[in-house]
Amino acid sequence: MTELILKRVAAGLAIVFAATAFIFILANGIGDPAVATLGPNASPERRQEFRVEHGLTDPLPVQFGRYVGAAVQGDLGRSFRDNQPVTTVIANRLPRTVLLMGMAMSFQLLFGLALGILAALRRNTWFDTGFMGLAFLGISIPSFVSGPILLMVVAFRLGWFPIGGYGVTALDHVVHALLPALTMAIIGTATFARIMRSEMVDTLGEDYVRTAKAKGLHPARVVLSHAARNALLPIVTLLGLRLPFLVAGAIITEEVFNWPGMGRLVIESITSLDVPVIMGVVVITAVAVQIGNIFADVAVGLLDPRVRQARG
């Protein structure tokens, strides 16, 4: 098992490297950071100074080598815009996105499981079709449709939630994250609901459950625990695959609700051609993807009965 993990990690590192290189070439091809940072009024000499100062005149492989060399020592460079170290910028933003996405995923899980269980218990009735239909509809409404509408109606007109933004104290942050998290929950609930429901339906159809019901026993706890255990694998796999979102954030939702997280950072850094920050985001996201994959694989290894049996 350890050997497998080590191999995975090595492969992961290679992938991160490749991804970083690719984005590096890409980011440098988008435009001239000197113009983007200094604005149209700057003189050409000033722009040239900027380029020399940031090593942009060297050939790309040299620049990249320099970047990697510094990165492995923990220095991801400094933002072109405000000269802050990229690590600081990311360290500021990442927890905010993690908070938001964490809440969003929790809601998705919670609502999804609840809906799935309820739908399965009342399967083939209007409840079932109603719940699942609702879930499906949720998946079909993009966040940039529901977001602005919710913001205007629920936050502004009704005043039930703060109008976007981030808040000051820790409690503030949680309160401000509620509405965007709920908006994302609308979309993500259906997937979890479907998994849970199908597992529940399977479990409810098992012989021992039927027997228990025929005997008049309430197999609720047994069913739930059994179904939950079966559902665990696909859900955990899904969570693992969704891990990168924990890091990269939902760009649109953060944009609509003014949440100062990693998602907004992506947009800001691309618009201002802040190459070091773009690279920083990419590195972190790539690492997160790899970790998520490894997590999912390990989970499969631990939880999937077939694999467990195969290992003996």
Place this chain on the structure above:
Amino acid sequence: MPSTRRSESVAGLIGLGVLAVIALGIALFMPDQPEAPRYMGAGHDEPQRGGTFVFHHEGDVRGFDPHIAFDELSNMGIKLLYEGLIDYDRDTLDLVPRLAESLPEQLEDGLVYRFRLRDDIRFADHVVFCDDPEAATQPCDGREVTAEDVRWSLEHMLHPDTGSPGVTFFELIDGFEEFREGEASHVSGIRVLDPLTVEIRLQRADQTFLFAMAMTFAYPVAHEAYETYGEDVARHPVGTGAYVLEEWEPGVRVLFSRNPDYFLPGRPYPDRQIFTLNLGRIPAVMRFRNGEIDHIHRQTPADYRLLKSYEAWEPYRVEAPNTDIWGLGMNCEMEPFTDRHMRRAVAFALNTPRWRRARANRLLLTGQPIPATLPGYDPDLPGAHHFDLDVAREEMRLAGYPDGYPEPLTITMTDGETARFYGELVQQDLREIGITIEIRQVSFPIWLQQTGTRNTALMALQGWSMDYPDASNFLDILFHSRSIHDTDSENKAFYSNPEVDALLDEARVEQDRERRLSLYREASRIIVDDAPWGFTFSNLQMEMWQPYVRNYRPHAVWSNMFRDVWLDLPRRRVAWQQMPTRSVPALVPFGRPR
């Protein structure tokens, strides 16, 4: 086992039905649109001390180093943190002394400027003034500002290693070249005469030099800050302004608190100012109407129209033009625009009233090269550009193309929606006089390069916003032949008229204000007659503030300058307490209203 998946179509419809019912319920029982301000002022006539003023911007501020910052965002903070020797009077745009005791003496016919500092200016308290800034836990007393500080600040700003974008405005100082080349360690033209007097000598007389000294680049700074923080100095401002930087949460907000050592007694009035960053205009307007922020300056077209229609807000609302100009530039060195009549035909064919309507009336049609907010602007300028198809057709006839121009002409635009939109409007307008337009969109850096290179771009929609509030900043840079270069030409119309050049050169050194203005007016008249651009509009900006915000009016030079406001407090204090808990007041520091 019966099919477990039927009727999901019906399910979807049920889902939609439920949503519709909820939506209807909300629509019917939702409280009305708030048409009036939520909180009114208490009604004091005298300025009151206290309170927290909250303002915002859509973007993110990069830093507060006056030597580097040159954008609207940073200046919003810099004007709170720093003061300059001279500044602009808000109403007349005259230069008035701030840190200086009086306006500088001009000696030797405007070649030498002598500034005398006030004797009661101190830098704000900060750890950089302690013996060991790294170890200091409390800020140490700020020291007095002297003429030496003025010199140090100017030289630091001009130093090649600083990379200041403001360097070009000070080129005329004697010894500038040698200092920049590294041949001299000081700028010979800047001399300290005594602890409170500094003298600046120019290479030749130029009245626009005072405007340079009013720019933030010339604001005195504490050298200790630069020595202590090096690259990070932009995050640790030490100045002489009304406020000091208390806290900065990157990407979220900046907190300013009153500078107890400010040289104007009793000022500033509000205890704190909060700068909310990265706030889009839609949530900003919502929060403004809710009473959570105190000033807004950008609105979507919908919000603009809504807010403009509310009478209750009328006293707290101003629509003012930006100090900028926009127009369709034509390359005077390329066919067919070597012919003045062709250019004039295009200029008068632009259907600017239609443009204005399409932009929700947020344009001010000026038709001349000097912006409406500056002296020298003449609303009745003879020959100012406006929409007149008869004139346009007549000019086409005079140009020899009564039925239109046979070849398609290319207009070079930046990418982006607004550019494309205007390009299409131009296309439609010029079709009326028989000119076919092709739109070419390129990225902004390439646009800069192409429009600035000789014989490359034929037409381009372009604009210019001021560096300092003087007609010379527009006319000299855009229409003087000296601004023509083979590459990176600022005079992108490549327009050269010796008459105009002479007028502009004379105005540069003219000390009498009225005479100067009349020279610029005359230059304007010739320029619109020659039509190197089709002059169109300036952007209008609507600003609104809460009723309890007093003494605020938009400033022609400094946008969103809140140094001098005061808050009409008691009602506001009650308002804080009444602030609905459901929308958490995310702007009161430490969670408790004062």
Place this chain on the structure above:
Amino acid sequence: MRRAGLIVIALGLTGLALPAFDVTLRLVDEGPDWMPVMGLVLFCLGVLVYWEGQRKVVGLPFADPRAWRRFEKNRGAVAGGVLVILVMLIGFVGPMLAPVDPNRIFDAGLTEDGVPLGPSSFFLLGADNIGRDELSRLLYGGRVSLSVALGAVGIAGVLGFGAGLLSGYFKGALDMSLMAIVDFVLSLPFLLVAIALNRVIENPKLWTLCVLLGLLSWTTLARVTRAKVLQVRELEYVQAARALGATHGRIILRHVLPNVLGPAIVIATTMIANMIIVESAMSFLGLGVKPPTASWGSMLKDGQDYLQFAPRLILLPGLLIVMTVFGFNLLGEGLRDALDPKE
């Protein structure tokens, strides 16, 4: 099943016949028109299905009459199919029904204040934020959104399916390298790369957007196909065929393909739904189709500033997007249940 085949044939013919009706259906600056190609594909598909209904020919997964019956009984799936056909028709025929040029700006479209006009006899659904006809833009926009989605899925489908097939069947070094590429693509933050690539390209057209999106999303399909192929290749009759000396090509075509096509089609359908959302999202951020081209996503962006007094500018394209995505999702679910029922 013949019925279904005929329906699809009809749809395909509509698409094919379009160029005969109107050559100006070419979107300004955007390059060749997708829809006739789509029409051709549908036509062939319909013919195949019809043939299968008549007599078994190729033995493809959707030729199983039991699967079709399951599909037809599943009302959700049928509803999804109906929605999809509706949307495809809008995509095909919409521009022909549009009363005016969707990009033409009308003076009369805005009031003196610059407010877009509501529905009237001229502007059937009102004017948009700068005075263009909303209805025409919706109709043209449908084609744009669909073209991008279908094109992207087409490219992703070919790439993903092919890669998964080869990878799973031949295993070994090919498998490892292809899966490494999959991992690489998956590591790239999707939106960031899409945005960056779109900005790098000098003069992006619609089809560059399709290629871009396709290149970034073929990975899921590749993985799933590969997993299925790995499963299938261990089946007894496949082993037997190998032993009997059948060539790789024949085995793939006769044995592997039919079994693997099913899940692939299901995923492809859901991908279309996702692509519609992605295209809308990118256009909403201003980074998708270039203005003034109308797509439902860019119309959402144009309309969002007017939420307070012209909500139809958001609701109309929003509704169409939701309808399309919902339809494709239902169809995908229905296909999944029809082809691989869990009892």
